[in-house]
Amino acid sequence: MTRWTLSPDRIPSAWFNVAPHLSKPMDPPLHPGTREPVGPGDLAPLFPAALIEQEMSTEPWIDIPGEVLDILRLWRPTPLVRATRLEQALGTPARIYFKDESGSPAGSHKPNTAVPQAFYNAQEGIRRLATETGAGQWGTALAFACSQFDLDLQVYMVRASYEQKPYRRVAIQTWGGAVVPSPVDDPAHPGSLGAAISDAVRDCVAREDTHYALGSVLNHVLLHQTVIGLEAKEQLALAGERLPDVVIAPCGGGSNLGGIAFPFVSDADVRLLAVEPLSCPTLTQGRFEYDFGDTAGFTPLLPMYTLGHDFVPPSIHAGGLRYHGDSPLVSSLVRDGRMEAVAYPQGKVFEASVQFARTEGKIPAPECGHAIRATIDEALAAKETGEEKVILFNYCGHGFLDLSAYDDYLNGRLPDEQG
Amino acid sequence: MTRWTLSPDRIPSAWFNVAPHLSKPMDPPLHPGTREPVGPGDLAPLFPAALIEQEMSTEPWIDIPGEVLDILRLWRPTPLVRATRLEQALGTPARIYFKDESGSPAGSHKPNTAVPQAFYNAQEGIRRLATETGAGQWGTALAFACSQFDLDLQVYMVRASYEQKPYRRVAIQTWGGAVVPSPVDDPAHPGSLGAAISDAVRDCVAREDTHYALGSVLNHVLLHQTVIGLEAKEQLALAGERLPDVVIAPCGGGSNLGGIAFPFVSDADVRLLAVEPLSCPTLTQGRFEYDFGDTAGFTPLLPMYTLGHDFVPPSIHAGGLRYHGDSPLVSSLVRDGRMEAVAYPQGKVFEASVQFARTEGKIPAPECGHAIRATIDEALAAKETGEEKVILFNYCGHGFLDLSAYDDYLNGRLPDEQG
Numbered sequence: 113m114t115r116w117t118l119s120p121d122r123i124p125s126a127w128f129n130v131a132p133h134l135s136k137p138m139d140p141p142l143h144p145g146t147r148e149p150v151g152p153g154d155l156a157p158l159f160p161a162a163l164i165e166q167e168m169s170t171e172p173w174i175d176i177p178g179e180v181l182d183i184l185r186l187w188r189p190t191p192l193v194r195a196t197r198l199e200q201a202l203g204t205p206a207r208i209y210f211k212d213e214s215g216s217p218a219g220s221h222k223p224n225t226a227v228p229q230a231f232y233n234a235q236e237g238i239r240r241l242a243t244e245t246g247a248g249q250w251g252t253a254l255a256f257a258c259s260q261f262d263l264d265l266q267v268y269m270v271r272a273s274y275e276q277k278p279y280r281r282v283a284i285q286t287w288g289g290a291v292v293p294s295p296v297d298d299p300a301h302p303g304s305l306g307a308a309i310s311d312a313v314r315d316c317v318a319r320e321d322t323h324y325a326l327g328s329v330l331n332h333v334l335l336h337q338t339v340i341g342l343e344a345k346e347q348l349a350l351a352g353e354r355l356p357d358v359v360i361a362p363c364g365g366g367s368n369l370g371g372i373a374f375p376f377v378s379d380a381d382v383r384l385l386a387v388e389p390l391s392c393p394t395l396t397q398g399r400f401e402y403d404f405g406d407t408a409g410f411t412p413l414l415p416m417y418t419l420g421h422d423f424v425p426p427s428i429h430a431g432g433l434r435y436h437g438d439s440p441l442v443s444s445l446v447r448d449g450r451m452e453a454v455a456y457p458q459g460k461v462f463e464a465s466v467q468f469a470r471t472e473g474k475i476p477a478p479e480c481g482h483a484i485r486a487t488i489d490e491a492l493a494a495k496e497t498g499e500e501k502v503i504l505f506n507y508c509g510h511g512f513l514d515l516s517a518y519d520d521y522l523n524g525r526l527p528d529e530q531g
Numbered sequence: 532m533t534r535w536t537l538s539p540d541r542i543p544s545a546w547f548n549v550a551p552h553l554s555k556p557m558d559p560p561l562h563p564g565t566r567e568p569v570g571p572g573d574l575a576p577l578f579p580a581a582l583i584e585q586e587m588s589t590e591p592w593i594d595i596p597g598e599v600l601d602i603l604r605l606w607r608p609t610p611l612v613r614a615t616r617l618e619q620a621l622g623t624p625a626r627i628y629f630k631d632e633s634g635s636p637a638g639s640h641k642p643n644t645a646v647p648q649a650f651y652n653a654q655e656g657i658r659r660l661a662t663e664t665g666a667g668q669w670g671t672a673l674a675f676a677c678s679q680f681d682l683d684l685q686v687y688m689v690r691a692s693y694e695q696k697p698y699r700r701v702a703i704q705t706w707g708g709a710v711v712p713s714p715v716d717d718p719a720h721p722g723s724l725g726a727a728i729s730d731a732v733r734d735c736v737a738r739e740d741t742h743y744a745l746g747s748v749l750n751h752v753l754l755h756q757t758v759i760g761l762e763a764k765e766q767l768a769l770a771g772e773r774l775p776d777v778v779i780a781p782c783g784g785g786s787n788l789g790g791i792a793f794p795f796v797s798d799a800d801v802r803l804l805a806v807e808p809l810s811c812p813t814l815t816q817g818r819f820e821y822d823f824g825d826t827a828g829f830t831p832l833l834p835m836y837t838l839g840h841d842f843v844p845p846s847i848h849a850g851g852l853r854y855h856g857d858s859p860l861v862s863s864l865v866r867d868g869r870m871e872a873v874a875y876p877q878g879k880v881f882e883a884s885v886q887f888a889r890t891e892g893k894i895p896a897p898e899c900g901h902a903i904r905a906t907i908d909e910a911l912a913a914k915e916t917g918e919e920k921v922i923l924f925n926y927c928g929h930g931f932l933d934l935s936a937y938d939d940y941l942n943g944r945l946p947d948e949q950g
Binding site: 113114115117118119120121182183185186193197215217219256259260278279282283285286287288466469470471472473474475510512513515516518519522 | 537538616634704705888889932941
């Protein structure tokens with residue numbers, strides 16, 4: 113057998129909170145004006161109370177509401193797959209497993225947190241959400257989730273993506289979401305994630321009926337993603353494995369990495385590996401310090417690895433990984449040596465993605481390709497040493513909406529990168 | 532519970548052959564030159580012996596080779612889902628189930644036959660396949676399958692799709708297939724499926740190492756798709772249902788319809804319903820007679836419903852349903868009254884598809900939307916009568932590569948149709 117499914121009634125009933133497992137407590141976010149620690153009241157205009165409580169919680173487990181489970185069960189538990197064809201092509205003694213998050217309605221792991229965020233907002237009487245999106249993975253996921261709870265949604269989409277990659281914009285609209293190009297006040301500007309966050313926060317603050325929603329970085333977002341790692345742990349046992357030797361995931365803001373890796377944090381022998389683009393090397397070349405989450409400095413200051421909130425990463429196909437900062441939880445684990453990080457140029461990433469497509473049959477999203485690149489390199493290292501290493505990586509999304517990137521790669525049109 | 536999975540070891544081990552269940556034997560295909568019945572020798576330049584034998588077999592069950600099962604298990608068995616949110620939105624007492632074929636590597640049901648076709652050709656020592664594709668569903672599926680058996684692939688893609696909808700072309704190339712616009716000898720011609728078939732057959736006949744492969748219409752193709760209905764039958768029992776009252780699928784050449792419906796053909800109380808586009812109404816307005824499979828008259832004459840092999844359907848978004856003829860097996864069941872057919876204009880189809888996306892969360896391919904339209908109408912009829920009808924339909928593919936069609940629908944750009 114090379115694929116392990118679980119019946120929908122085997123979905124995890126609680127999220128795993130990594131906060132109490134850290135070697136030292138997290139430093140608090142600071143108010144952008146006063147630079148004093150932010151309290152729940154400061155966040156209330158943006159988020160519902162339940163999410164603020166989760167953001168600050170040190171409880172080890174947090175129950176998943178039944179209404180959320182009912183929707184997650186539309187596609188969860190997701191399969192765990194052993195990549196035997198890739199192993200054979202590499203001639204490696206390593207056993208490679210991946211958790212396939214591409215079967216969600218939006219085609220990525222993002223709905224795992226979009227659904228509970230929509231639920232808690234609806235429960236609190238909120239009628240409308242505002243958010244930003246870059247290439248559109250998060251915007252589509254939240255549009256799907258809002259359709260399930262009859263919430264209106266306003267998406268501010270980076271203008272360059274809105275105009276040049278219209279497919280995810282159309283998906284947002286198909287699910288009933290409204291989407292406009294950002295920045296809204298400068299039609300000549302190509303836009304940036306930072307500017308789109310500013311637009312969304314401004315919208316939210318101006319309207320009583322509206323909250324803001326974020327698809328990565330924050331503690332509660334990563335908490336919601338831990339269903340990935342919890343299921344994988346159970347499925348690895350079904351596959352006859354004790355624990356993986358290494359868990360690998362791409363890292364932009366950190367949500368899919370945290371989702372698969374955090375449940376293994378107390379298993380000391382399990383290496384945790386973050387993979388980022390060389391063009392936006394937050395963990396590998398950034399500094400750990402307090403910085404803003406957005407370009408304009410509207411958000412609280414977070415303790416994290418950052419390239420500086422005015423850093424503008426070059427345009428790469430893995431739009432989901434172009435973020436100047438990183439999740440404070442992930443940053444903390446990297447700083448303390450519990451998690452490693454590596455960076456790759458996109459040409460090496462697409463080379464790995466095409467090898468994966470031609471062996472395992474699935475075409476990955478460029479973000480996901482970063483994990484595949486690192487997985488292949490780990491497997492080739494195991495070939496050198498003869499080690500029967502067990503590798504687990506997160507297949508965090510499909511590439512059906514990123515095929516123009518493959519077209520560029522296959523036809524030699526990817527820009528040169530230092531690497 | 533609203534979703535029923537089966538472990539990969541529960542995949543069907545044999546295909547269901549509908550031929551021995553017909554009320555009278557099929558009329559044979561005729562040679563295009565002599566108009567005499569075609570024998571196995573006539574087909575040997577195009578197909579491997581195992582597929583020719585399946586094409587003519589009246590054995591009730593045909594074993595699926597282990598090498599084929601190993602690849603089908605990458606995504607099969609597929610889930611059966613109860614569409615409770617759609618039921619609630621319609622206020623119907625009907626129970627609606629769908630078989631979700633969208634999780635295959637190519638995103639549709641097509642790999643179910645692409646894999647065995649590639650396998651039998653590789654087993655016979657063939658090194659290369661040639662095929663045609665319209666919008667690209669079949670070309671992508673065969674490219675994936677050829678990558679699994681190290682076969683070269685040449686795809687002739689209808690020029691208009693090649694130029695205007697490049698995503699599936701890129702997917703074919705990502706899996707290692709070669710693709711050229713058709714017709715090859717007239718760069719100014721927008722192309723047609725008939726012309727692309729002619730290009731592929733000509734390529735195949737000219738080269739010893741090359742066979743031809745077809746994605747629908749033929750008996751062996753529909754045979755391979757019966758894993759869909761066989762799994763659905765087992766999963767409906769798990770869901771506590773005896774049998775569906777009606778089985779619904781879109782119909783172009785007939786492969787996904789045959790796949791889900793044939794295993795129910797001997798269950799006399801189960802209605803079988805084919806859904807086609809009003810712009811290409813083969814079963815509802817065509818004639819049952821011998822006709823060519825292609826425009827140029829290269830292929831054998833098949834006994835089928837046809838609009839005439841020179842019929843040119845208008846351009847619609849459900850490219851997979853634009854075929855002048857139909858599977859002889861499906862045609863035979865319609866002629867004999869065992870199967871019904873209905874036709875819809877595409878505006879009504881997209882209306883249903885958007886309702887499905889906003890309730891069940893998944894964005895369907897336009898082909899698939901035809902089945903959803905008919906399902907909704909059956910469910911609304913059940914609401915009128917109060918009948919607790921059980922409806923099963925085939926969710927034969929996702930719409931991630933068809934979002935420009937949704938863009939046209941949502942912005943009022945679909946052309947008017949008679950309906």
